[in-house]
Amino acid sequence: MTGLLQHISLPGDEIPWLHEIRTNGKNVFASVGIPTAKNEAWKYTRLRELNADDFVISLPQQNLSAPQAELPFDAYKIYFENGIFNPAMSELPQGIEILPLIEVIMFHPQYRQLINTQLIEKRFPFSALNVAYLNEGIFIHIDSRVEIKKPLALIYHTDTRGQNLLCNIHNLIVVEEASSAKIVEFHYYNGEVKSRYLANIVNEIYIRRNAKLCHYKIQNEAFKAHHLALNYVDVAENGSYNSFCLQKGADVSRNETRVLLKEPKASAEVNGAYIMNGWATIDTTTDIEHLSSCTTSHQLIKGVVGGDAKGVFQGKIHIAPEAIQTEGTQLHKALLLTDTAEVDVKPELEIFADDVKCSHGAASGELDEEQLFYMRSRGISEEDARQLLIAAYLDDAISKIEDEKIAAWIKLWAK
């Protein structure tokens, strides 16, 4: 057993359903362990540092209070401190059901059935670990035929106060028929920049018929932290999932997005950017499953890698035999700022249907010396010139964000 698995008692252990899936999660994680390079899905992203044995599970505490977060757009702010939902501080909108997940598990069995047992399979060791401690996180329920214009901002603030925290967060998000909403995730830290913690996040998202969810995220964790997130998205007929993730913090970070386009005309946009230095590893993993006809998916991921850092992109598009007339595109591009920067790219296409349009591409390059000189010859400092070129490089990916204010906010952070 590693330091990540501990015997602690959690609320609800007396509920057989909950006890069983927690035990399953624990057993699966115990048998797989922390993946090493031998595990195909983790061969580029090393997790050695997680072998430390002094992790402390983040639990609700008295007088935890996150600082107010300033956002340059109007939003319902929902606060988490060290992975623990803080309802007292949060501004909960009218007309949307937002509850602690544990409350839903205990009192709303019709919703708890949505928690996906696939997440406890061996191929998802960290979501198995997450389920082993299933407790923290929220349930967001958007009723049918409502359009929520103001974004829901999930603000994750971490201040470990010297402990190696394991923060397990499990959110369940349901957007019912013909509704739409925007969710923004903002992960940041305070205090000691060297604090170690593992933010282990699972978002289970259900987008029903004709519904739409925009999901935008900034990951700016402390530079010794780990951030492992799995977004498991289920899209019904003519529903759409539109996401963008900017990753820039943490020592090791993976943002994994699996989208199941289950019914005709379901669509997904999975875009992102990463910008990194030092010795960090930032991983973007996607798996888009086209399971029905006329489904579409588009992915554009752009990275800027400096120092001795490593960018990883693993992108899979699967087109099932019945998924005729589907379209899936994928493009990953990276800018390497130093000789020691690295990118590892693994695109995978699995096409079992005819009459589909599918493409993928990857490219990496360096900053253009001619462009840098041109700018400097006009008086612009080398540093500013580099920043302008980097911003220009990321611009087309960030511009995929439909909300202008959120796009502008993400541009400010993409430096």
Add this chain to the structure above:
Amino acid sequence: MTKTPLLEIEDLCARVCDKEIIKGFNLTINEGEVHALMGPNGAGKSTLSNILCGKSGYEVTSGSIRFKGQDLLAMSPEERAREGIFLCMQYPVEIPGVPVTTFLKHAVNAIRKHRGEPELDTMEFVKMVREEGKKLGLDADMIKRAVNVGFSGGEKKRLETLQMAVLKPDFAILDEADSGLDIDALKVVSEGVNALRNGKRAMLVITHYQRLLNYIIPDFVHVYADGRIVKSGDKNLALELEEKGYAGFVREK
């Protein structure tokens, strides 16, 4: 009237990729003077302008360059620009994703800051660029586009001239400002350049053909061949050159 030297190049020798290109170049340019440097293709004209602006890839093997009395070769490209050197490039560079306004605003404010002037806000800046652009017959939308991307040859040269007008350098180098221009564009660009002539601002007008010098009339003309100046004179030298061709001068050395 005593003249103040602005640029002093002494015995400059330089190579590119181990190939000797500049071989003992001497030239002094005083404040307010316009010098034309004429030479055949491959003579090393662009090499000289790039060395003056601090582009990497050139090795100065001997000689010195002083600008306003300071050692120019010790300065970075941005320091030279802030001190007042501007190169109107033969082949302006395309920068996808960076709008002209963003680019130019950074440049203007970097230079203003260096001069101890207050930085311009977006309103003031846009107003100034619009006014200067209008004089050069530039479409107002052009400044919203990415730098030089999809610009015609003429538009690129107008944008170079606009930058010069906005940055107000003390010394401007025009490297083949006429290449790729039709006669109308040539007139507009020349007028733009002439409008910037004053008693203090100096220019080095580099050209292959005499044609440009009908519009920008120089105080001095130098013939540049085989890495050095082989003959200097007034504007009539350009006409003589046009008649005799470069071959006649190269043999004289």
